[in-house]
Amino acid sequence: MQVFDASLLNSRRPSQTRSYFSVPEKLKLESRPASRGQSRGLAARWRAAGAGAAFGRCPCCGAEASASTRVPSSAESATCASANDAGDTSAGAGVRRSLAKEFEEVSEKKEEEAPKVEVKAPAKGKGKGSPPPPPPRERSKAPSARPRRPYARWIEWRALAPEKLQHTVFEGLTGGPDFVDLNSLAAHFGASARLTPGQPPAQAQEVEILSQRRAQNMLIAFRRQPLSRELVAALESFDLEHLQLSTDALELLCGAMPTAEESKQLLAYRGDICKLRRLEQELLPLAKLSPCARQRLKLLLLHRRLREAKEELAAPLADLLAAYRQLTQSRAFRHVLLHLLRLGNALNGDIASGFSLECLPRLALCKSTAAPKLCLLHLLVAQLAAEDPASVSGFLAEVAQPAKLAASLPLGALAQEVGLLAQEALGAKQCLREAFPAFDLPKEFFIGDGEESPCTEHVTPGDVRQVLREVYTRVAKQAPLPLRRLAESAFQDTAELQARLADARDEAAAAMAFFAYENGAAASQNPLIDAKSTEFFQILKCFTEAFEQCVRTSGSSHESCEAQDLWKSPSLARQCHGGIAQSAEMEQENGPGWRPAELDLGFRTQDVASALAEAQGDEDEALAALKRKMVSQPAAEEEKKRRKGDLEVEGYSCRAQGSKLILHLPQVDMLGPVVGELRNGSLSLEVDEWVQELYHASVPREPCPVHFDAAGADKALAEQRPWLWENFANAREVAEAHGEMEELLRQKVLTTANSDTTGTQKARSDKVAFLELADEKPAVCLELLRRVEAAVSALSWSDGGPLLCPKFGMAAVYDGGGSYYAAHRDNEHTGHAERQWVNFRSLTAVIYVNPSGFESAEDGGQLRCHLGAELKDLTGATASKVQDISPRGGRAVLFPSRSVLHEVLPSFRRRFALSLWFVSPRAGQD
Numbered sequence: 001m002q003v004f005d006a007s008l009l010n011s012r013r014p015s016q017t018r019s020y021f022s023v024p025e026k027l028k029l030e031s032r033p034a035s036r037g038q039s040r041g042l043a044a045r046w047r048a049a050g051a052g053a054a055f056g057r058c059p060c061c062g063a064e065a066s067a068s069t070r071v072p073s074s075a076e077s078a079t080c081a082s083a084n085d086a087g088d089t090s091a092g093a094g095v096r097r098s099l100a101k102e103f104e105e106v107s108e109k110k111e112e113e114a115p116k117v118e119v120k121a122p123a124k125g126k127g128k129g130s131p132p133p134p135p136p137r138e139r140s141k142a143p144s145a146r147p148r149r150p151y152a153r154w155i156e157w158r159a160l161a162p163e164k165l166q167h168t169v170f171e172g173l174t175g176g177p178d179f180v181d182l183n184s185l186a187a188h189f190g191a192s193a194r195l196t197p198g199q200p201p202a203q204a205q206e207v208e209i210l211s212q213r214r215a216q217n218m219l220i221a222f223r224r225q226p227l228s229r230e231l232v233a234a235l236e237s238f239d240l241e242h243l244q245l246s247t248d249a250l251e252l253l254c255g256a257m258p259t260a261e262e263s264k265q266l267l268a269y270r271g272d273i274c275k276l277r278r279l280e281q282e283l284l285p286l287a288k289l290s291p292c293a294r295q296r297l298k299l300l301l302l303h304r305r306l307r308e309a310k311e312e313l314a315a316p317l318a319d320l321l322a323a324y325r326q327l328t329q330s331r332a333f334r335h336v337l338l339h340l341l342r343l344g345n346a347l348n349g350d351i352a353s354g355f356s357l358e359c360l361p362r363l364a365l366c367k368s369t370a371a372p373k374l375c376l377l378h379l380l381v382a383q384l385a386a387e388d389p390a391s392v393s394g395f396l397a398e399v400a401q402p403a404k405l406a407a408s409l410p411l412g413a414l415a416q417e418v419g420l421l422a423q424e425a426l427g428a429k430q431c432l433r434e435a436f437p438a439f440d441l442p443k444e445f446f447i448g449d450g451e452e453s454p455c456t457e458h459v460t461p462g463d464v465r466q467v468l469r470e471v472y473t474r475v476a477k478q479a480p481l482p483l484r485r486l487a488e489s490a491f492q493d494t495a496e497l498q499a500r501l502a503d504a505r506d507e508a509a510a511a512m513a514f515f516a517y518e519n520g521a522a523a524s525q526n527p528l529i530d531a532k533s534t535e536f537f538q539i540l541k542c543f544t545e546a547f548e549q550c551v552r553t554s555g556s557s558h559e560s561c562e563a564q565d566l567w568k569s570p571s572l573a574r575q576c577h578g579g580i581a582q583s584a585e586m587e588q589e590n591g592p593g594w595r596p597a598e599l600d601l602g603f604r605t606q607d608v609a610s611a612l613a614e615a616q617g618d619e620d621e622a623l624a625a626l627k628r629k630m631v632s633q634p635a636a637e638e639e640k641k642r643r644k645g646d647l648e649v650e651g652y653s654c655r656a657q658g659s660k661l662i663l664h665l666p667q668v669d670m671l672g673p674v675v676g677e678l679r680n681g682s683l684s685l686e687v688d689e690w691v692q693e694l695y696h697a698s699v700p701r702e703p704c705p706v707h708f709d710a711a712g713a714d715k716a717l718a719e720q721r722p723w724l725w726e727n728f729a730n731a732r733e734v735a736e737a738h739g740e741m742e743e744l745l746r747q748k749v750l751t752t753a754n755s756d757t758t759g760t761q762k763a764r765s766d767k768v769a770f771l772e773l774a775d776e777k778p779a780v781c782l783e784l785l786r787r788v789e790a791a792v793s794a795l796s797w798s799d800g801g802p803l804l805c806p807k808f809g810m811a812a813v814y815d816g817g818g819s820y821y822a823a824h825r826d827n828e829h830t831g832h833a834e835r836q837w838v839n840f841r842s843l844t845a846v847i848y849v850n851p852s853g854f855e856s857a858e859d860g861g862q863l864r865c866h867l868g869a870e871l872k873d874l875t876g877a878t879a880s881k882v883q884d885i886s887p888r889g890g891r892a893v894l895f896p897s898r899s900v901l902h903e904v905l906p907s908f909r910r911r912f913a914l915s916l917w918f919v920s921p922r923a924g925q926d
């Protein structure tokens, strides 16, 4: 029915959307371990690389060495192994099959003998990612196994059986390699083997201690960050800073280092080391380290992170402290509160001496019944200005700025960051204590703190101290000096951060107590203080913003006639005393029959009453419900006029209008696009995936997170630019969501996104999965998506109709290597009369869950927004401004789907994002 240019489509959701956990069979299939052949291919490459280096090149042709263990046919015998890799049709393939069978039998036997150690056949894959041949079903009649060739060259000879050597020239000769210059051999014929003198030729079996999967992962890591001799030596001496490894490289190595358990297994191996797989051989020196290599790297990472975090967290904590102080010391604030108290008492007919600041944001909702554009705050501003204009500007300077700052740096989020770091530092300390039991005993424990030590006639105190000094030196200093230094400075940095956090908390608690913030006054525990202070400063911020707004609308001289008149006329001012809060009270005062007929907040009296009844008297809830209704009311009213009776067609609620069938969105009682026709008594229906997305969308659920600056977002969206929400998620959430996404990737739930193409170039190279918001897992990812949903419930911005939340969000990974998404809009203008827009997406939200990286431009992966680009422009040539947003963890971005042309620049790190597209029936039509 509708014809679209396919190149315009982007971020398509497959029509058969599926939720993460609803397809276990598929997961089972896809999460099977990598086949043995695949991992063996990698192991073979590792071997081919020789000592230390991860990957080698063939010495004669320069090709990447691979599958060095393949058995050549006699014709190949003097040629380089890799030169033959291209095809696998040689006789070697058959030989390999029979070998595979033989070695599998050996492996089974061995496994019975030593259950902890896996003994597997040597490599049999072709390498370079080709799938391995299928395992043989029957024993092949092909020639029997030959020993693995240790070098890249060999002599193709037929060895004589010992009984055939009698009376021959060979009688009495011993053919061991003891007297051979192995170095020359290695230099001239390829160093792929590292035989030591006296070592027998390579064995047909090799011992694998680590699982195939683990070995494969390690090899992949070592390929990117070679486990060189230098690195091993640095790990042993803990002189890692010398190597100048990047944080990325350290993280990569950290995951690839043997764990304590793996180290134990490696050390428990009592067999011939030469029989070990090359990887295990390389890891042995690391397994001996205590604390283990992984802990050493972790400590170094922690040290770096702490240094960075100290810089990053110390400044905001200091700013917060200053902001709290400024607020409590502000005379202007006290002055405003005094006037408010008077105003409130006059309106309420009360004689209160103080009030809870919780009511502050509601003042802007208390609208004048005489002049609907004015609210109680206008009165306050007018009153202040009339008395002393400087008090208004004083308030803005002394309160608005620090309140905004305090609200934008939630103490809880900062505390969480500090807490995570402190936990890591503790872990590191514990690990050091285990490795060096005397590690954190103070020096004084051994040497005394100046008091005389017990002594006898023969032993002087000096002697005792000397002996103890030696003990201290020997025991406590077992830990290498650099390790101790790192540990010590890590603890010191953590302690400093904790002290700053404690100061900020004290000041926050003092500020709440000072302002008689009743919820805060009860807060005695840290998490409570954190939560309450965030709430409190958010309230202040809302209030100061509304205040600022009133100042602006009242004119710079603060002499808005209307506002002044209102203030001058106490009776009008009293009328202003409208609002839901008061209506509830008045109902109590005036009896159940009383209706707030004279009150007007822009809602109909009857609606107010029923909203209050429904919310069981909870004013906030009632107000939110009324606001929601107000947004959808005009549209709903309009729809009612068009109503002619609903039809249900193939499960979709539709409405017939003439010969057209129009989708009816039951969730919001609105009409959507034309989805079918009624002609000559027959009916056609076409509901594509975009229409489905709209049909299943629902009104965003509340409550809006307290740290969402809805007004700021509204403003940015109205200006058609992205709104950046820093600290949308805290470090723990980012780490957990990241873990979940890694798991989705590992289980192959994330799959290559629909390859919509722009011309010949592929438009995107990310992998995606759709997550149903109502699902339970992956829990943290879904929680974050639902948080965006709740925030959007508080937006006033709309792109022509109510914003509806889709049923599915999207998880995406750009797996490094320059993966990207070319410039596009999430909803493109088609210009087709029948459907002006490709879909119904109206507002895009993206959450980044990358716990590390993307700090520097080198990592790439920025979301580039071409602002002001014309609708027809798909490259950004007409943009007036380019804004790059790096996908730092915890950050969320909102932008209008229809107007903001954007792209994901090539990413050189693995980059995870969660997206949600809010839809609107109008966004597809107007």
Ligand SMILES: O=C(O)CCC(=O)C(=O)O
Residues within 6 Å of the ligand: 010, 011, 812, 821, 826, 846, 862, 863, 887, 902, 903, 904, 913, 915
């Ligand atoms: O991940 C991002 O930053 C944006 C991705 C995007 O543009 C999309 O999926 O449509």
Ligand SMILES: [Fe+2]
Residues within 6 Å of the ligand: 011, 824, 825, 826, 902
């Ligand atoms: Fe996009």
